[in-house]
Amino acid sequence: MSKLLEKYNKELRAKLSKELGLDNIMAVPKVAKVTINIGLGKAVAEKQWIATAKSILERISGQKPLETKARKSISNFKIREGMVIGTKVTLRGKRMYDFLDKLINSTIPRFRDFFGLDPKKGFDGHGNYTLGFKEHIVFPEIGMDDVEKVHGLEVSINTSAKNDKEALALLTTLGFPFKKDKK
Numbered sequence: 001m002s003k004l005l006e007k008y009n010k011e012l013r014a015k016l017s018k019e020l021g022l023d024n025i026m027a028v029p030k031v032a033k034v035t036i037n038i039g040l041g042k043a044v045a046e047k048q049w050i051a052t053a054k055s056i057l058e059r060i061s062g063q064k065p066l067e068t069k070a071r072k073s074i075s076n077f078k079i080r081e082g083m084v085i086g087t088k089v090t091l092r093g094k095r096m097y098d099f100l101d102k103l104i105n106s107t108i109p110r111f112r113d114f115f116g117l118d119p120k121k122g123f124d125g126h127g128n129y130t131l132g133f134k135e136h137i138v139f140p141e142i143g144m145d146d147v148e149k150v151h152g153l154e155v156s157i158n159t160s161a162k163n164d165k166e167a168l169a170l171l172t173t174l175g176f177p178f179k180k181d182k183k
Helices: 003-020 041-045 047-061 093-110 164-174
Strands: 031-039 066-069 084-091 129-133 153-159
Touching: 003 093, 003 164, 031 047, 031 093, 047 084, 084 093, 153 164
Parallel strands: none
Antiparallel strands: 031 084, 031 153, 066 084, 129 153
16 A cells, blocks of 8 residues: 555544544545646657657656547647647556655655745646646656656646645645745
8 A cells, every 4th residue: 555545544534534624534535536648739740759758658657658639630730630649647546646645755846946836726626636847857757868858747636625625635634735825
C-alpha cells in the first residue's frame, strides 16, 4: 500500500471528517483519479515529437500513455480528423497515490520561483483541481540530457468532493502547498 494512501486511511480521513463536520466517514471526500495530459500544439505534424511525448509521459507516470485524436477537422490549425493531437494517462489506485506522493514531496518543490499554489485558481466548481506545468523538467524522472524541447503538461485531480471548499480541504490535508490568505 502507498504511504500516502495508508496515511489518508489511518489519520487524514478522520481529521478531514471532523474539519468538514461530516458524521459519516464514508462521506469524506477522496481522490478518484488523476489524469496527466500533454497537448502537442504546433508539433502535431512531427511523428518524432509524438513518440518523445509518449516516452516522457510514460516515465513520469509509470504507465503506457494513450494517444488522443482530433474528433473533427479544423483548417485554421491544420488539424484533420483522426490526427494525434496529444497523449494522456489516467491513474487510479496505488499508482495514483504513488504519483500524488511524488508530486507533493518532490515535484512541486522543484518549481522555479515557487511560493505556493493559488487556491483561487485551478478548481472547476465541482471539486476537481487542475494544475498546469510550464516545464516538464521539474519531474525527477526527466534528466536534462534527455530534453530536446521543453514543453508543458497538465495534471487533473478528480475528487469525490461536492464543491471546491471540500476539495481544497482534501488537497490541503494530503499536503498540497496552497498559499495562505493574508488578512
